[in-house]
Amino acid sequence: MGKIEQGWWRRRLEPLAAVLLAGGLLLLLTATADGAQASATPTGAPPWWVWPIVLFVITFVMGILAAVGGVGGGVLFVPIVSGFLPFHLDFTRCCGLLVALSGALAAGPGFLRMNLASLRLAMPVAVIASAAAIGGAMIGLALPTDIVQTALGVAILGIVAIMMVARKSTFPEVPEADRLSSVMRIYGVYREASLAQTINWKIHRTIPGLLLFIVIGLMAGMFGLGAGWANVPVLNLVMGAPLKVSVATSKFLLSITDTSAAWIYINEGGVIALMVVPSIVGIMLGSLIGVRILRVARPGFVRWVVIGLLLFAGAKALTKGLGLPFIV
Amino acid sequence: MAIITICRGTRSGGELLATCLAEALGYPVLGREVIHKAAAELGLPVPDMTVALARSPGLLERGGAERNTYVSALQAALAEHAVDGHLIYHGLAGQLLLRDVPAVCRVRLIAPLEMRLGFLKHREGLNGHDGEAFIRTQDRERARWVKLLYGERIEDPALYDMVINLEVLDIEMACALVTTLVRQPEYAVTERVRERLRDFLLACRVKTVLLRAPETAGLPLEVRVEDGRVEVSGSAPALAGGETGNRIAALTRTVEGVSDVRLKFEWFDPYP
Numbered sequence: 385m386g387k388i389e390q391g392w393w394r395r396r397l398e399p400l401a402a403v404l405l406a407g408g409l410l411l412l413l414t415a416t417a418d419g420a421q422a423s424a425t426p427t428g429a430p431p432w433w434v435w436p437i438v439l440f441v442i443t444f445v446m447g448i449l450a451a452v453g454g455v456g457g458g459v460l461f462v463p464i465v466s467g468f469l470p471f472h473l474d475f476t477r478c479c480g481l482l483v484a485l486s487g488a489l490a491a492g493p494g495f496l497r498m499n500l501a502s503l504r505l506a507m508p509v510a511v512i513a514s515a516a517a518i519g520g521a522m523i524g525l526a527l528p529t530d531i532v533q534t535a536l537g538v539a540i541l542g543i544v545a546i547m548m549v550a551r552k553s554t555f556p557e558v559p560e561a562d563r564l565s566s567v568m569r570i571y572g573v574y575r576e577a578s579l580a581q582t583i584n585w586k587i588h589r590t591i592p593g594l595l596l597f598i599v600i601g602l603m604a605g606m607f608g609l610g611a612g613w614a615n616v617p618v619l620n621l622v623m624g625a626p627l628k629v630s631v632a633t634s635k636f637l638l639s640i641t642d643t644s645a646a647w648i649y650i651n652e653g654g655v656i657a658l659m660v661v662p663s664i665v666g667i668m669l670g671s672l673i674g675v676r677i678l679r680v681a682r683p684g685f686v687r688w689v690v691i692g693l694l695l696f697a698g699a700k701a702l703t704k705g706l707g708l709p710f711i712v
Numbered sequence: 713m714a715i716i717t718i719c720r721g722t723r724s725g726g727e728l729l730a731t732c733l734a735e736a737l738g739y740p741v742l743g744r745e746v747i748h749k750a751a752a753e754l755g756l757p758v759p760d761m762t763v764a765l766a767r768s769p770g771l772l773e774r775g776g777a778e779r780n781t782y783v784s785a786l787q788a789a790l791a792e793h794a795v796d797g798h799l800i801y802h803g804l805a806g807q808l809l810l811r812d813v814p815a816v817c818r819v820r821l822i823a824p825l826e827m828r829l830g831f832l833k834h835r836e837g838l839n840g841h842d843g844e845a846f847i848r849t850q851d852r853e854r855a856r857w858v859k860l861l862y863g864e865r866i867e868d869p870a871l872y873d874m875v876i877n878l879e880v881l882d883i884e885m886a887c888a889l890v891t892t893l894v895r896q897p898e899y900a901v902t903e904r905v906r907e908r909l910r911d912f913l914l915a916c917r918v919k920t921v922l923l924r925a926p927e928t929a930g931l932p933l934e935v936r937v938e939d940g941r942v943e944v945s946g947s948a949p950a951l952a953g954g955e956t957g958n959r960i961a962a963l964t965r966t967v968e969g970v971s972d973v974r975l976k977f978e979w980f981d982p983y984p
Binding site: 447450451454455456457486487488490491494495497498500577578580612631632635667668671672674675 | 951
């Protein structure tokens, strides 16, 4: 078989192999959850340390996959934990917000200091997104769980679609800054290390972008997902900010948006320390390992595994919300 | 003037060739004692450094930072000797330690097993199966060392300017061949080459300092120097409030001879 043919087969078989691997991982996860349930004591509940350990291991693996696959740990947490572990969706969403928040709070200030995250870009967006996130959290807590579960399933499948089709533009073409961004002085300068150049940037389509952030904030608050999967395409492709500025600003944005929503859940008693602590520790440790193995791993294949995980998790959430049977 | 590195298997006549070349050309000879100098620089016992260089990095060792520090210190120690423009080095992996230096004549010496066993018996009294086992173990360790540190195969001919097989040629003939080669203009250590050597030495010193500092030890850093102007490139996590860049610049400036520091970093999100 010639090299061109090998490449053709590899491009087609690799995603399939990755999705199958994702299915296998989720089967393993379900078996683990069943095993944990089965370790119930005579009082009917498993020992207190079982679920923290399970969560730690699962989020550790998630952290590695997230770092290597270039996706947010927050976007993996709620779909997988809510779909395959027996925690109530409200506690899972709160935990998911805190998991996404922890990473944002760790790296966000660094990006801001290095002038990669733009305060001028982030602030107006953050005000709108965090207000919407508060609304989303309140709506999410008010709605029946099965409706939220169904909507979560649809949202996750939508995220998968975005991940598969959305492109990135390193330096989008912005012919002219629009009036609103000029009035709000949303422009900036940053040093592009790879080119050893200083890049002046500006944005356009500010109003459509801000409107989209209402939707993003609403979803982040309602579902407890990190919003990086949506922030970056909107900032980069819709508003025209350079990719690095978009990624860094998105990180900083999360720390504001998710904080707003998290307070709603915290106020309603949605924090279980035995869930939150091992999850945060697990995902942060996993991420640190993941960035180390990034140089030797195959990010493309891992990204397909992540897409597979989200695909199964989305389908599981949908069927769970609709009360339908599922294969796992 | 020339810089010659001799890579060979254990007891392959490398030291004899180095001595012959030193008599013919009048250059100083350096062997494994470069490890002593590097260890002294790092404040480490020599056996510890030798063992650390030979083993694989542990799970907790961040990206082989400790091992990279030792290699960087070795390069600096070797560069200090080479900066005068004349040196014969027959120690570990000279062809790779001085890879970024121009006008280095890289020689690989191969000897038949019988000859090597003869050298071994003469020097250490080992012969027969013990001798063969010793030679094979040493060769395997050297190959593994080169593979671990540089990802290269020690026997790859592309790493050398000349490969000499002592199966037919003797040491004197090998010496004559190398002497003729290094007298070619391509291996002349001109003033420009000396400048590059000084830049290389400064780069090694800067790299050693950065690898020894706890905040920067685990980062994948590359250091380039031109006329005292240092460019540090690589990738670093966006943590510690973005202070990593300031810390790298401050550490680099502590090295004598650095006139300017430029950072060319890709900052990444460690917690996606």
